[in-house]
Amino acid sequence: MSNVELFHYLLLLICGAGALTWLAERIAIPPAVVLLFGGCVVAIVGKRVPDMDPDLLLAAVMPPLLMSSAFYTAWKEFRGELGTIVSLVLGAVTFTTLAVACAVHAFNPALPWAACFTLGAIVSPPDAVAAKAILQRNPLPARLVAVLEGESLVNDASGLLLYQMAVSAALAATTITVASGTGLFFALILIGVAVGLACGHAMCWVLQRLADPMLGIVLSFAMAWASYGLAEAAGGSGVLSVVTCGLVLGIRQHRVFSADMRIKAKATWEAVVFMLEALVFVLIGLALHSLLARVNHESTVLMAGLRVALPATAAAILARLVWVFAAIWLPGRLRAQRAGNRGGNRGGGRAWSFAEAAVMGWAGMRGVVSLAAALALPDAFPGRDLIVFSTFLLIIATLVVQGGSLAMLIRLLKLRPAARHTMSEHETRARTFGASLAALDAIGKRAEPIAPAMLERLRAEYGIRVAANEKAYAAGAEHVEERTRFLRVELELVGVSRQTLLGLHREGKVDDAVLHRIESELDLEELRLLRLQEP
Structure with a gap:
């Protein structure tokens, strides 16, 4: 051969x-x-x-x-x-x-x-x-x-x-x-x-x-x-x-x-x-x-x-x-039995x-x-x-x-993953967005000033993200379903944007370089929304 x-x-x-x-x-x-x-x-x-x-x-x-x-x-x-x-x-x-x-x-x-x-x-x-x-x-x-x-x-x-x-x-x-x-x-x-x-x-x-x-x-x-x-x-x-x-x-x-x-x-x-x-x-x-x-x-x-x-x-x-x-x-x-008889578990991790x-x-x-x-x-x-x-x-x-x-x-x-002992994904995301929200005040006081309207827009956007994720892990299944419906709407809007972009390209109003750049941004946004919808 x-x-x-x-x-x-x-x-x-x-x-x-x-x-x-x-x-x-x-x-x-x-x-x-x-x-x-x-x-x-x-x-x-x-x-x-x-x-x-x-x-x-x-x-x-x-x-x-x-x-x-x-x-x-x-x-x-x-x-x-x-x-x-x-x-x-x-x-x-x-x-x-x-x-x-x-x-x-x-x-x-x-x-x-x-x-x-x-x-x-x-x-x-x-x-x-x-x-x-x-x-x-x-x-x-x-x-x-x-x-x-x-x-x-x-x-x-x-x-x-x-x-x-x-x-x-x-x-x-x-x-x-x-x-x-x-x-x-x-x-x-x-x-x-x-x-x-x-x-x-x-x-x-x-x-x-x-x-x-x-x-x-x-x-x-x-x-x-x-x-x-x-x-x-x-x-x-x-x-x-x-x-x-x-x-x-x-x-x-x-x-x-x-x-x-x-x-x-x-x-x-x-x-x-x-x-x-x-x-x-x-x-x-x-x-x-x-x-x-x-x-x-x-x-x-x-x-x-x-x-x-x-x-x-x-x-x-x-x-x-x-x-x-x-x-x-x-x-x-x-x-584990010996540790239990002594009233504690001092040695090693949990028994299999x-x-x-x-x-x-x-x-x-x-x-x-x-x-x-x-x-x-x-x-x-x-x-x-x-x-x-x-x-x-x-x-x-x-x-x-x-x-x-x-x-x-x-x-x-009936073997399943163990119960979570760390922060949930929603709580972690709320913390990370919260840190960004807290940093906005310091960013606004920099030597290079930011327009107040832009600063307020960022503060509102991160405030929504923090509130949504805090409710997701604290408010129960009802809010999670409400949040899922909201994400579906956002995902639908991404699809509308994609179809509009492709239509503009077909009409010759957008060149290939701009098409690929914006399409990549829409892909990342779609992946983010799909990931947020996962249970």
């Missing part, structure tokens, strides 16, 4: 991914599941399917997705639940690796232990892309989302260490001791975090000095790939580097980004991330093509692969559930409920990172075909079974 044909093939995949996403919304099935099956169908019926390069997939597709997830991570919740995240990143990944290795070896005694541990390390960390694709469509408590997304963003360091140790042991290339393994683990973390911090702060320094938002958006994409590549070249974790860089940019965005850049960057990143996420799941399905070619060549691989994949899948799912309930939920309940623990344990979808790690195994690795085939089946099982039933489980457990 030539480069031009490959380009056309990718365009068709993108169009197909968009159609499948639309279909998934219509039939109320998680898009990741539909995209995965779509890729499998193409792999089965397609005659010319390009092989997926795992290194290229990780280096080209993963950095923007990780950067976007880290950028929008709730930092306060992430920091507050750091203990739980570390427990999942270190404890759950290691426990799952051991459980999968033991289960696979019990059903396949001829498979070397090193190969069993390699498979366990490959499938032990849940995938960030899969977690985001499934979780963003289900309303959950903020702290639970922070744990699940935070875990999936940083657990690749521990999984990669176990993977490297198992591969080295299987190939007898080097002998990894506890000391050398610990050193490698901390090197991956420290170098990755250091490179990510440097890239994030460098990006902030550059963005503050850029006037063109489009250039800043392009540089943000370039920094995602650069932070990953630099960390990998330095011997660190590229995943942790990108995540750290994204966290730095997300924390400092309100001081570094201009309003124009925030609006344009959000729209650009959402479109690119949507396309890449869809492509990732399609590409996972397309990997079935090369697997089927090897299975047809060696028919014994199919049954042997099932004997490996079934116990591996069961062990991976059960191990996470056991770890969550035994190492996270139960200790938290015991601490049974429903939260159940969702945390069930949300262990695997994805592209596991598949890329399996495909990256050398051809001489013992049991390579079995490991790759089993990994593929496990990914499908977790995405379909766990990802497909997660929404049903959340509804069954």
